Amino acid sequence: MKKLIISSALTLFCGIISAQPTDKKISKITFHMVDGEYEDAAYKADKLTSDSEYRKNAWVYFYLSQAYYEIAKKPELQEDFPKAMKDALKAAHKLYKYKDKPEENLEVYNEAKEYLSVLKDSVITISEIYYDNENYRKAAYFLDKINKFDPDDHAVDLMKGIYQIKSRNIGEGVKSIMRAMENIDENYVPDEVSAQTLVDALEEYALIVKSGEYDQYFEVYKFKPTESDISNALAMRDDFKKYIVGKEKSKEERKQESETIYKTFKSSDLEEEEDEDDE
Numbered sequence: 544m545k546k547l548i549i550s551s552a553l554t555l556f557c558g559i560i561s562a563q564p565t566d567k568k569i570s571k572i573t574f575h576m577v578d579g580e581y582e583d584a585a586y587k588a589d590k591l592t593s594d595s596e597y598r599k600n601a602w603v604y605f606y607l608s609q610a611y612y613e614i615a616k617k618p619e620l621q622e623d624f625p626k627a628m629k630d631a632l633k634a635a636h637k638l639y640k641y642k643d644k645p646e647e648n649l650e651v652y653n654e655a656k657e658y659l660s661v662l663k664d665s666v667i668t669i670s671e672i673y674y675d676n677e678n679y680r681k682a683a684y685f686l687d688k689i690n691k692f693d694p695d696d697h698a699v700d701l702m703k704g705i706y707q708i709k710s711r712n713i714g715e716g717v718k719s720i721m722r723a724m725e726n727i728d729e730n731y732v733p734d735e736v737s738a739q740t741l742v743d744a745l746e747e748y749a750l751i752v753k754s755g756e757y758d759q760y761f762e763v764y765k766f767k768p769t770e771s772d773i774s775n776a777l778a779m780r781d782d783f784k785k786y787i788v789g790k791e792k793s794k795e796e797r798k799q800e801s802e803t804i805y806k807t808f809k810s811s812d813l814e815e816e817e818d819e820d821d822e
Contacts, residue, residue, distance in 0.1 A: 564602045572606045582620070585610035585630075592637075599641045601651035605658070608634035612662055628669075629688075635662060636691040663689050664736040667699070670706070679710035697726040698733045698741030705747045713760050720748060721766050729779060738786035745780035749773045 564570055568591060575584035588607035591597040611631035614624045621627075638659075642652035666685050674682035683706035689699045704719030723744075733741045751757060752768045761767060784791060 581610045581613040601648035604638035632688040639692040682706040697723045698737040702744035
């Protein structure tokens with residue numbers, strides 16, 4: 544798993560490479576992004592979200608999310624932008640929400656997919672840090688934010704359910720697991736950045752079911768996994784390893800790496816309580 548959130552990783556402007564906005568106000572934001580003036584880009588893009596003419600413009604949310612993501616990676620800006628990562632995720636959610644309303648937004652959304660994959664990778668890393676430090680509620684919270692802009696990533700949904708159960712939010716956890724397992728089979732192809740998540744989640748799922756500890760909760764939702772289901776999950780886990788790019792990390796290796804990142808990555812945004820999602 545690439546630890547992009549704390550690195551000086553490349554800035555992706557995939558939308559600029561193959562397509563550019565022609566609107567003058569949005570073009571100004573483009574120049575700010577190209578020049579690395581992320582604070583100015585975020586300010587102008589955020590201002591346009593209050594303008595009825597731009598409220599559903601995909602370029603606005605694409606740039607707003609990218610700008611806040613870049614700001615979140617700069618420790619010197621944390622004091623002025625303590626919610627930068629959350630704001631990046633909110634904007635990504637709006638980008639998905641308006642992806643085909645109006646119709647021309649779909650092209651922008653497709654241009655944004657490479658960036659959204661980088662954002663997802665970083666957020667998975669954040670969730671792993673919290674999980675490895677036994678803050679399961681926060682771990683689930685950040686994976687839920689991924690599902691807001693990529694609801695079809697069933698690997699993330701499955702792991703979110705595991706985290707929810709471990710945080711004692713069992714009802715929501717069971718529903719997340721059921722929803723994910725309805726969509727994961729031998730034909731499912733995970734996103735590259737969440738392939739390791741899927742492998743880990745299937746193993747955790749098998750352990751939870753095998754324990755019998757949550758059978759009474761499963762029964763409430765008429766979810767009755769069998770020994771065959773456990774075996775199938777473990778078989779899929781082994782098969783899905785082929786989608787992992789790079790060296791597969793053991794739990795011990797990942798935990799040691801996460802503890803290091805946890806100590807060095809300082810963001811007050813990650814210590815706040817969850818806020819309500821925008822309508």
